[in-house]
Amino acid sequence: xxxxxxxxxxxxxxxxxxxxxxxxxxxxxxxxxxxxxxxxxxxxxxxxxxxxxxxxxxxxxxxxxxxxxxxxxxxxxxxxxxxxxxxxxxxxxxxxxxxxxxxxxxxxxxxxxxxxxxxxxxxxxxxxxxxxxxxxxxxxxxxxxxxxxxxxxxxxxxxxxxxxxxxxxxxxxxxxxxxxxxxxxxxxxxxxxxxxxxxxxxxxxxxxxxxxxxxxxxxxxxxxxxxxxxxxxxxxxxxxxxxxxxxxxxxxxxxxxxxxxxxxxxxxxxxxxxxxxxxxxxxxx
Amino acid sequence: xxxxxxxxxxxxxxxxxxxxxxxxxxxxxxxxxxxxxxxxxxxxxxxxxxxxxxxxxxxxxxxxxxxxxxxxxxxxxxxxxxxxxxxxxxxxxxxxxxxxxxxxxxxxxxxxxxxxxxxxxxxxxxxxxxxxxxxxxxxxxxxxxxxxxxxxxxxxxxxxxxxxxxxxxxxxxxxxxxxxxxxxxxxxxxxxxxxxxxxxxxxxxxxxxxxxxxxxxxxxxxxxxxxxxxxxxxxxxxxxxxxxxxxxxxxxxxxxxxxxxxxxxxxxxxxxxxxxxxxxxxxxxxxxxxxxxxxxxxxxxxxx
Numbered sequence: 001x002x003x004x005x006x007x008x009x010x011x012x013x014x015x016x017x018x019x020x021x022x023x024x025x026x027x028x029x030x031x032x033x034x035x036x037x038x039x040x041x042x043x044x045x046x047x048x049x050x051x052x053x054x055x056x057x058x059x060x061x062x063x064x065x066x067x068x069x070x071x072x073x074x075x076x077x078x079x080x081x082x083x084x085x086x087x088x089x090x091x092x093x094x095x096x097x098x099x100x101x102x103x104x105x106x107x108x109x110x111x112x113x114x115x116x117x118x119x120x121x122x123x124x125x126x127x128x129x130x131x132x133x134x135x136x137x138x139x140x141x142x143x144x145x146x147x148x149x150x151x152x153x154x155x156x157x158x159x160x161x162x163x164x165x166x167x168x169x170x171x172x173x174x175x176x177x178x179x180x181x182x183x184x185x186x187x188x189x190x191x192x193x194x195x196x197x198x199x200x201x202x203x204x205x206x207x208x209x210x211x212x213x214x215x216x217x218x219x220x221x222x223x224x225x226x227x228x229x230x231x232x233x234x235x236x237x238x239x240x241x242x243x244x245x246x247x248x249x250x251x252x253x254x255x256x257x258x259x260x261x262x263x264x265x266x267x268x269x270x271x272x273x274x275x276x277x278x279x280x281x282x283x284x285x
Numbered sequence: 286x287x288x289x290x291x292x293x294x295x296x297x298x299x300x301x302x303x304x305x306x307x308x309x310x311x312x313x314x315x316x317x318x319x320x321x322x323x324x325x326x327x328x329x330x331x332x333x334x335x336x337x338x339x340x341x342x343x344x345x346x347x348x349x350x351x352x353x354x355x356x357x358x359x360x361x362x363x364x365x366x367x368x369x370x371x372x373x374x375x376x377x378x379x380x381x382x383x384x385x386x387x388x389x390x391x392x393x394x395x396x397x398x399x400x401x402x403x404x405x406x407x408x409x410x411x412x413x414x415x416x417x418x419x420x421x422x423x424x425x426x427x428x429x430x431x432x433x434x435x436x437x438x439x440x441x442x443x444x445x446x447x448x449x450x451x452x453x454x455x456x457x458x459x460x461x462x463x464x465x466x467x468x469x470x471x472x473x474x475x476x477x478x479x480x481x482x483x484x485x486x487x488x489x490x491x492x493x494x495x496x497x498x499x500x501x502x503x504x505x506x507x508x509x510x511x512x513x514x515x516x517x518x519x520x521x522x523x524x525x526x527x528x529x530x531x532x533x534x535x536x537x538x539x540x541x542x543x544x545x546x547x548x549x550x551x552x553x554x555x556x557x558x559x560x561x562x563x564x565x566x567x568x569x570x571x572x573x574x575x576x577x578x579x580x581x582x583x584x585x586x587x588x589x
Contacts, residue, residue: 009326011463013294016488034517037295037464038495040488053404059368079388081474092470097388098368136498139467142434170295171325171464174434194553195328197301202326203430224551257521 001156003210004281005150005179006033007168008189009199014219015189017252017262019167020044023126024261025271026278029163031124032152033131034042036117036144041167044261047122047129054118055147057113058139059096063089067108074100074109092137116140119147121155126261128155142178145169149179163282172206185284186212187243191220192227197234204238214240215284218276219222221245243280246273287447287457289322289476290576293492293499295463297482298512298540299323304332309567311422314554317457320447322472323462324408324439331553335413335424342406343427343442345435346387347371349403350378352487356397363391363400387438406407406430406481407439410446423452436462437471444474460559463492465499473500478578479507480537480570485514485522493525497534508535508577510570513542535577538570 006019019041019059023031033041061082075083078100082093101109116139119132130152134141152164166183169175180186187206190200200216207214221228228245235242255265262270300323304394307319310378321329348363348371356379364372371385372378382405387493392400408429414421427443429436440462447457461472473479479500493509509529515522529536540546540563549559556563 010296010328011294033368036293037466038492040294043487043491076388077393089575093474095386095388096368097386097390098366099388099390099393102366102390134466136465136495136502137467137470141466142417171323171468172431173325173429173436173468176325177434177467190553193551194331195326195550198328198331204429208431223547227551242575253486258436259487 001153001162001166002185002282003164003183004164004185005166006184006186006187007176007203008170008173009172009203010196011170013191013196014191015188016040016044018169018189018219019165020219020261021263021270021274022165022278024263025274027163027282028161029127029165030152030159030161031129031154032148032166033128033129033162034145034148034175035169036134036141036148037169037175039131039133044256044259045124045126045129046259047120047124047131047285048100049120051121052118053120055114055116055144056113056144058114059098060114061090061096061098061100061109062112063154064108066105069106071105073103073105077103079212095139097170099120117144119144119151121151127161128159130155141169142174144148144179145175150246160207169248172202172239174207177210180207180210180212183212185281186214186217186219187281188214188240190216190222190231192218194227194233197227197231200231201234204240208273213215213284215281216240217244218242219246220248222247241284244273244277287476289459289461289473289479290482291461291469291473291479291496292463293465293494293496294483297484297489299463300328300460301550301556302333302480302482302510302512303458304329305563306567306570307422307458308333308555309557309564310456310571311416311420314420316420318423318425318447318452318455318457320443320457320459321424321426322440322443324429324436324443325468327426327428329424329460330426332411332555333413333415333422334539337411337413339412340409340447343408343410343439345385345406345407345438346389347382347405348380348391348400350380351399351401352377353399358404360396361458362394362396366390366394385432386435398551407433407435407442410443414493414549421503425452436468437473440466440468440471442539446504453575466496469499470503473503473505475488476505477573479505480510480574481507482510482512483525484512485525490525490528497532506577506579510537510571512541514539515542535573537573538566540566
């Protein structure tokens with residue numbers, strides 16, 4: 001089985017557009033959306049949910065105000081500002097550490113299991129799909145990402161397919177690390193901008209840190225030729241294969257508006273491009 | 286006064302807006318600091334080219350066990366109480382600092398006073414200035430260490446830094462990370478007003494809804510900036526505009542879609558320099574922010 005993860009460091013480089021186009025071409029696969037915080041792939045894949053599972057992770061402090069003696073100890077000791085003005089609890093800031101419950105002299109605080117979101121097994125237009133929605137302001141996105149990955153693996157086995165294609169989250173923190181560890185290949189989507197190049201270097205550092213092989217796709221390659229050359233030169237120096245370059249195209253927006261992938265929107269122009277990218281991805285050692 | 290600049294989705298133009306608004310306000314004589322809270326991928330410095338004046342490591346608290354004082358296997362209360370599995374019993378108490386949230390429960394719980402607070406490096410906080418010598422634009426930027434999973438502690442450290450002079454009594458713009466989970470929540474904490482940047486695409490709108498839900502959950506005031514308005518490619522803003530009107534959300538400013546703006550941003554230039562005609566939009570945006578802010582805060586800013 002081969003797990004291919006599409007990430008970018010910076011948001012807005014075209015990760016989901018490229019993932020959707022890869023989903024609509026290439027070999028039979030399971031697709032997974034690990035951007036659980038702001039998932040967008042479902043807008044194109046239009047999955048039909050077959051199983052919805054609540055996602056519980058960690059705990060949350062629950063206050064019984066009738067027991068509270070207004071000692072203020074919980075507010076004083078909480079390091080996350082989750083308790084304000086005496087005992088007004090701010091669940092969005094609660095890390096679920098349990099310190100307040102532990103120290104409360106009146107037994108007015110207890111810890112409760114925390115519902116953080118849900119995840120779905122679905123049938124999509126591009127094959128079986130696993131995706132999720134983190135609750136607003138919830139944490140533990142790393143664990144939800146891990147759940148999505150575990151389930152997509154199971155699903156791939158059930159369906160007897162060899163490839164898992166995953167849309168990753170932006171950044172380099174916990175959800176990205178959870179998406180990246182032990183995956184087979186990270187496709188880094190970048191664009192020729194100062195910001196994207198800066199973030200590309202950081203995300204490449206992260207892939208090296210976790211010893212995951214990386215390749216680059218340069219999107220909107222023609223928006224700045226000097227910076228595009230810099231990206232190419234950097235890939236060469238770092239010995240990271242530059243597998244594809246795409247020019248800026250309003251097809252991306254037009255396809256998005258219709259809820260289509262590029263490959264469906266204009267097959268004559270885009271299918272060969274993404275079939276070629278698949279070939280290169282699968283040919284990598 | 287703290288103004289957060291956020292968006293559900295990445296790539297909508299948060300940083301572009303933050304750096305240009307910061308530079309514009311600074312040039313009109315206001316005291317401005319830009320706090321780059323996107324510590325996973327900080328980009329503001331690329332546009333502001335500050336002269337870095339100070340750089341310090343930011344540390345997160347982690348437990349340090351004094352094995353001599355530890356009561357040992359019969360107790361293990363620290364191991365039992367830690368909800369993050371940052372402490373384990375392996376013949377003695379062992380720390381796993383990268384799992385530690387720094388809550389301090391183990392120290393409170395230890396009956397033997399065997400746990401003290403050590404620290405580990407989360408990343409660095411950098412201070413820089415740009416602009417004129419008599420009213421410099423301050424930039425404070427956090428950079429998460431590669432491989433470090435948790436960004437909120439570093440964001441908190443950065444915002445704590447903002448409580449002190451010379452930043453405290455001026456305008457602080459916070460360039461926030463994308464999404465709606467803990468890094469964003471941490472970045473929005475205590476902001477007086479939030480500007481949500483969106484773009485009129487299905488992805489942009491979908492993620493804007495999540496961002497709006499987040500702000501409503503937090504009970505904080507906000508308004509929306511529509512970036513790449515009337516995009517070429519036959520882009521139609523009707524769906525977005527209708528939704529904003531139905532939800533009674535103020536549109537603070539609209540920035541037209543422009544190839545020239547995209548190129549200037551790609552090169553790392555400020556739009557107010559590369560395309561001076563945009564300056565007026567930033568001025569109007571600032572007026573709109575002040576007009577939309579709850580009276581108390583807007584008044585407070587005037588007195589500061």
